[in-house]
Amino acid sequence: MKAQLPYNLIRPTVIVIMVAAILLLMPFVPALAAPDQGNGYWTDSFSDMTGVSASTNISISSGDVRLDTIYISTIAFNDSFEENLSKWATTNWYITNTQYYDGSQSVMSRNGYEGVLRVLNTINLSDANTAYLDFWYRHSATEANDFYLQFYNGASWVTIINLGAGTHNTWLHYDNVSIDLGTYSISNFRFRFQSSPDDASEQIWIDQPTLVKTVKTTNQYCVSGNLNSTSITPANLSSWGTFNASDNTTCLPYRKPISITGTGTALTDYQINTSVSYVSGKMNSDFSDLRFKDSSGNILSYWIESYMASTSAQVWVKVPSIAASGTTTIYMYYGSATATSTSNGSNTFVFFDDFSGDLSKWNAHIVYGAVGINSSVGYPAPCLEVSGGTTSGNYGFTAIGTDASYSAFQDGIIEADIYPATNALPEIIFRGVNASNAGYKGRWDCRTGTETPWMMSPYNGWTGFGTAVTRFGLANQWQQTKLVINNSTFNIYNNGALQSTETDTTYTGTGEIGVANHYGSYILIDNMRVRKYASIDPTIKTGS
Numbered sequence: 001m002k003a004q005l006p007y008n009l010i011r012p013t014v015i016v017i018m019v020a021a022i023l024l025l026m027p028f029v030p031a032l033a034a035p036d037q038g039n040g041y042w043t044d045s046f047s048d049m050t051g052v053s054a055s056t057n058i059s060i061s062s063g064d065v066r067l068d069t070i071y072i073s074t075i076a077f078n079d080s081f082e083e084n085l086s087k088w089a090t091t092n093w094y095i096t097n098t099q100y101y102d103g104s105q106s107v108m109s110r111n112g113y114e115g116v117l118r119v120l121n122t123i124n125l126s127d128a129n130t131a132y133l134d135f136w137y138r139h140s141a142t143e144a145n146d147f148y149l150q151f152y153n154g155a156s157w158v159t160i161i162n163l164g165a166g167t168h169n170t171w172l173h174y175d176n177v178s179i180d181l182g183t184y185s186i187s188n189f190r191f192r193f194q195s196s197p198d199d200a201s202e203q204i205w206i207d208q209p210t211l212v213k214t215v216k217t218t219n220q221y222c223v224s225g226n227l228n229s230t231s232i233t234p235a236n237l238s239s240w241g242t243f244n245a246s247d248n249t250t251c252l253p254y255r256k257p258i259s260i261t262g263t264g265t266a267l268t269d270y271q272i273n274t275s276v277s278y279v280s281g282k283m284n285s286d287f288s289d290l291r292f293k294d295s296s297g298n299i300l301s302y303w304i305e306s307y308m309a310s311t312s313a314q315v316w317v318k319v320p321s322i323a324a325s326g327t328t329t330i331y332m333y334y335g336s337a338t339a340t341s342t343s344n345g346s347n348t349f350v351f352f353d354d355f356s357g358d359l360s361k362w363n364a365h366i367v368y369g370a371v372g373i374n375s376s377v378g379y380p381a382p383c384l385e386v387s388g389g390t391t392s393g394n395y396g397f398t399a400i401g402t403d404a405s406y407s408a409f410q411d412g413i414i415e416a417d418i419y420p421a422t423n424a425l426p427e428i429i430f431r432g433v434n435a436s437n438a439g440y441k442g443r444w445d446c447r448t449g450t451e452t453p454w455m456m457s458p459y460n461g462w463t464g465f466g467t468a469v470t471r472f473g474l475a476n477q478w479q480q481t482k483l484v485i486n487n488s489t490f491n492i493y494n495n496g497a498l499q500s501t502e503t504d505t506t507y508t509g510t511g512e513i514g515v516a517n518h519y520g521s522y523i524l525i526d527n528m529r530v531r532k533y534a535s536i537d538p539t540i541k542t543g544s
Helices: none
Strands: 014-025 066-079 090-092 093-096 106-108 115-119 130-140 148-154 157-162 172-178 190-195 204-214 219-224 242-243 254-261 267-277 292-294 302-308 312-322 327-334 351-353 362-365 373-374 385-389 397-401 412-420 424-433 440-445 453-455 479-486 489-494 497-503 511-520 522-531 539-542
Touching: 090 093, 093 351, 093 489, 106 115, 148 539, 190 204, 254 267, 267 539, 312 327, 385 397, 385 511, 397 424, 412 424, 424 479, 424 522, 440 511, 511 522
Parallel strands: none
Antiparallel strands: 014 066, 066 204, 066 219, 090 115, 093 106, 106 204, 115 190, 130 172, 130 204, 148 157, 148 190, 219 242, 254 327, 254 539, 267 312, 292 327, 302 312, 351 522, 362 397, 373 385, 385 522, 397 511, 412 479, 412 522, 424 440, 424 511, 440 453, 479 489, 489 497
16 A cells, blocks of 8 residues: 554473453453462463453453463473483483482482583573573482582573582472573573582482573464353464464454444445544554454455544445444454554455556556656655646547446446646546447536536547536645446535536446546546445444
């Protein structure tokens, strides 16, 4: 699209996920609670939230849920000593089955010899939010300084604790002790055990050393629609959608309902226009995070016609079905700073061209001057430029039409932003068939005086029909033009004001739409589109 105009740790087996969840049906976001030391996955039971049960695996009864503040705790290092010492650099330590806490083996210091048991590979703690070390140890006849734990701070080894004293001949637990990330938040962290037994009677065993680090993720995970009895666990989180800049339509943290009141006639694929007010602190200033869904969660096409940064936007949304009576509700979602706009006029309207590509949708029928894309100007740039008019001689006339891509127009609303040069006479063709010179055109004459704005036989030899009105085209400025065509009744507007209404039944079949320039030197055209017609537009109301 073109840029629019301003207008505490759970001890895991493999992985633990701690989250704060946003329920889109709820009016608030719960804070992340103190870490659970038990066997649950969640840091908050959400017991105060309707539709959410407090259990080991939380289930959402209905609605959309986004896991927003996610801390993933992973085992950065672990050894059960059931195989070998390949993860360690060792001196005078060896595998033994004489004593062990879990499994069938542990590691033991050599009696009477000083020894070192050091993690071989470095551990990256530079991205950690928290880090914990946990292991089991046992000693016999040792004193305090006979056995100690050290951390590497990037430059030297630092003694953390002396472990040789205390109860002998029983397994002791160094339990989930926090690593000071103010000192050890480095990419080459390591830890080691030092043994300095005085004689052969002093023995030391270690089992199950585990280092767990927790990293706050930048991704957000989400699921849309009904989640009845769906458990949210580390095992199934991978099947959820990952919310990031390239996938930001699945679910967003905020939404507002848009109520559409029926007017007595059911409408399909109907384009509604809604004014979106900026929500400070929750919505992108350029409205790039807007998304729309129907009540079943289906993504709806939309086009941002214009916006004024951090103030408001005018948005067209294509609604698949609007009931004849009662209220049809769609939803506007927003709230991602990384979102990129998915505004798309071609997906929203029956026909659309903002001339940001090429002219493959068009055929040139009569070219007195030139037809091309002007990349320097537009509403916004680029736009279509049609030149060739003159104010003397045969006056010049250039016409192009959409029969290369679209020739099914019969009834509907045609809109475009048009900039005419001095004395230019821009025209929009409808129900046009160039081969037989059939169809009509409405004109926005920028000259003074009066004349009917309606012509038939649009390509050559045209004649006016209907009552003369004061010419209403505005030279050297952008204006919003509109034709409303319903059976034999035609209405022409400029900048929202109705200028003329006429009826005619000469040409009732389908045809192309087109653009023509006559008399003045050039016209610029942008954002040309066709949308559905309804005799009464539905009433649109945005909720909170």
